Amino acid sequence: MKKIISGNEAIALGFRDFGGVFASGYPGTPSTETLEEVARLGDVYCEWAPNEKVALESAIGGSIAGGRSLSTMKHVGVNVAADALLTLTYTGVNAGLILMVSDDPGMHSSQNEQDSRNYAKFAKVPMLDPADSQEAYEMVRAGFEISEQFDTPLMLRTTTRISHAKGLVIPQEKIAPQIGEWVKDVPKYVMLPNFGKIKHVEVEERLLKLQEYAETTPLNRIEMRDSDLGIITSGVSYQHVREAYPNASVLKLGMSHPLPENKIRDFAGSVKRLVVVEEMDAIFEEQIRAMGIKVDIGKNKLPLCGEINADILRVALDGTKAETASPVEGLPQRPPVFCPSCAHRGLFTILSKLKTFVSGDIGCYTLGALPPMNAMHSVIDMGASISAAHGMAKVNAIAGRDEKPVAVIGDSTFFHSGMTGLMSMAYNGGNALVIIMDNRTTGMTGGQENPGTGETLQGVPARQVEMVPLVKALGIDNVAELNTYDLKETEAAIKKGLEAPGPYVLIDKNPCILRYKIRKPAMSVEEEKCTGCRACLKVACMALGLTASGEKQKVRVDPNVCNGCGVCKQMCKFDAMHEIEGDNNANL
Numbered sequence: 387m388k389k390i391i392s393g394n395e396a397i398a399l400g401f402r403d404f405g406g407v408f409a410s411g412y413p414g415t416p417s418t419e420t421l422e423e424v425a426r427l428g429d430v431y432c433e434w435a436p437n438e439k440v441a442l443e444s445a446i447g448g449s450i451a452g453g454r455s456l457s458t459m460k461h462v463g464v465n466v467a468a469d470a471l472l473t474l475t476y477t478g479v480n481a482g483l484i485l486m487v488s489d490d491p492g493m494h495s496s497q498n499e500q501d502s503r504n505y506a507k508f509a510k511v512p513m514l515d516p517a518d519s520q521e522a523y524e525m526v527r528a529g530f531e532i533s534e535q536f537d538t539p540l541m542l543r544t545t546t547r548i549s550h551a552k553g554l555v556i557p558q559e560k561i562a563p564q565i566g567e568w569v570k571d572v573p574k575y576v577m578l579p580n581f582g583k584i585k586h587v588e589v590e591e592r593l594l595k596l597q598e599y600a601e602t603t604p605l606n607r608i609e610m611r612d613s614d615l616g617i618i619t620s621g622v623s624y625q626h627v628r629e630a631y632p633n634a635s636v637l638k639l640g641m642s643h644p645l646p647e648n649k650i651r652d653f654a655g656s657v658k659r660l661v662v663v664e665e666m667d668a669i670f671e672e673q674i675r676a677m678g679i680k681v682d683i684g685k686n687k688l689p690l691c692g693e694i695n696a697d698i699l700r701v702a703l704d705g706t707k708a709e710t711a712s713p714v715e716g717l718p719q720r721p722p723v724f725c726p727s728c729a730h731r732g733l734f735t736i737l738s739k740l741k742t743f744v745s746g747d748i749g750c751y752t753l754g755a756l757p758p759m760n761a762m763h764s765v766i767d768m769g770a771s772i773s774a775a776h777g778m779a780k781v782n783a784i785a786g787r788d789e790k791p792v793a794v795i796g797d798s799t800f801f802h803s804g805m806t807g808l809m810s811m812a813y814n815g816g817n818a819l820v821i822i823m824d825n826r827t828t829g830m831t832g833g834q835e836n837p838g839t840g841e842t843l844q845g846v847p848a849r850q851v852e853m854v855p856l857v858k859a860l861g862i863d864n865v866a867e868l869n870t871y872d873l874k875e876t877e878a879a880i881k882k883g884l885e886a887p888g889p890y891v892l893i894d895k896n897p898c899i900l901r902y903k904i905r906k907p908a909m910s911v912e913e914e915k916c917t918g919c920r921a922c923l924k925v926a927c928m929a930l931g932l933t934a935s936g937e938k939q940k941v942r943v944d945p946n947v948c949n950g951c952g953v954c955k956q957m958c959k960f961d962a963m964h965e966i967e968g969d970n971n972a973n974l
């Protein structure tokens with residue numbers, strides 16, 4: 387039956403339909419829904435790993451044991467998994483192994499804009515680049531076949547638009563999972579230098595064979611139309627090319643690594659003007675130029691940063707201005723803010739007041755860096771809060787500066803890669819205050835399960851890792867609990883942690899109100915008592931607003947949005963805020 391589904395859902399369906407046995411991933415936009423959909427489909431085993439390295443290594447194990455395996459992650463996740471990937475390429479696979487990676491051109495929801503095609507080149511593995519949901523589905527089958535035929539892991543790359551846009555998928559006949567033998571093969575799977583040297587030669591030979599395959603596979607196709615303009619492209623850029631230049635001839639690369647040199651040469655020879663259209667890095671263009679082929683337009687006109695669309699193409703290729711409607715002007719800015727009654731709000735209200743240096747991390751709490759909190763001063767990658775704070779404290783000590791940094795990290799990020807930093811801090815005699823916002827979910831990516839939630843990806847009860855014993859086991863003696871809904875208590879606890887010598891860990895255990903659907907009575911403002919001082923607005927809650935202009939403006943609470951955490955009430959010196967009695971937020 388035909389379906390209209392996203393690229394992520396299509397990959398999940400392909401995994402289910404084409405003999406998938408084992409899948410492991412770590413959430414990250416825009417890849418997250420893939421594994422959630424595998425879980426929803428239900429027929430195939432899948433799980434969340436605590437980080438991408440573990441996810442890929444588990445999938446490697448699945449493949450060695452004979453089951454077609456999948457590992458899913460966002461682009462930056464491959465950095466975490468790269469150690470495994472760069473040697474996996476030597477061992478090769480037993481059953482087919484696909485690493486699905488989702489890039490985020492335009493950085494809709496990411497800390498950088500890296501182009502994963504670099505990893506395919508770097509790791510010398512084949513990469514497929516679907517241009518719509520149907521291709522995403524079919525490329526799972528092709529991916530498993532290539533992986534098994536060439537004894538290689540394969541990268542299946544999407545970008546945000548391919549992952550999230552919905553399109554038609556016509557499912558194909560299912561291939562039943564067949565679990566192969568679990569064979570001991572030391573020279574293949576034990577990458578000691580002597581075996582590795584042999585394997586490296588094989589990897590180079592494999593790449594040549596893959597190049598030959600790329601020449602003939604229908605995954606790379608030439609669509610000859612008008613020969614005045616020829617465009618080489620792949621993935622979502624193919625859609626933009628077709629929209630902007632429906633009459634142009636196109637070489638569509640479904641396989642974005644390795645490239646089919648002869649096919650490219652033939653195509654270039656058959657068109658008058660050659661254009662290479664690719665988002666982000668000039669991966670194709672550099673290789674095509676290195677083949678000695680003249681590229682008329684590439685990154686000399688097209689952007690290296692952000693997404694491409696049909697308008698950008700038209701402007702770059704022949705300077706024609708797009709005739710699309712311009713966006714409505716004058717709309718109010720809506721910067722992202724913490725959810726009403728999120729436990730992170732109280733923490734940042736106090737950190738903002740104390741003006742300490744906050745070494746931040748990646749999660750919902752990163753919003754603490756934005757106005758009006760302005761209370762996070764570095765954010766690099768997942769887990770960096772603790773290790774960076776450690777380095778800061780060491781240099782502060784050398785410089786004779788008496789200031790202790792604060793690291794803020796969430797539970798999922800702590801499990802992902804914060805634990806090793808904390809262990810290092812304990813081991814190396816560090817001196818930072820670490821605040822773990824243990825809201826028992828991976829909030830930022832939509833509330834996924836993790837080793838602390840007590841549930842698996844399927845919602846089945848699971849072993850729940852307790853934070854306090856874990857932190858103590860890593861070598862930290864000073865561990866205390868924190869309740870960020872209580873501002874006075876939070877301020878006192880942070881001051882104590884900053885004054886105490888050595889590493890100090892505070893753990894806030896308030897659960898994510900969205901994930902756990904927590905509802906509290908809403909607040910209201912007693913108008914006579916409100917002086918309009920706006921102290922409560924410092925907590926940056928979207929439930930708070932001002933009364934209509936004209937008279938002296940006072941604060942009002944939207945009861946449909948307020949979730950009664952009471953943090954704003956604690957900011958009010960005039961006792962103007964109260965819970966609405968009996969209100970159980972029935973509107974929500």
Ligand SMILES: Cc1ncc(C[n+]2csc(CCOP(=O)(O)OP(=O)(O)O)c2C)c(N)n1
Nearest residue numbers: 414462748749750796797798799828829830
């Ligand atoms: C290497 C890497 N993998 C995945 C992500 C996507 N991501 C951003 S924040 C985050 C986890 C947030 O969870 P947590 O630390 O518990 O904080 P919360 O959002 O719940 O406050 C994830 C998975 C990323 N940015 N980098």
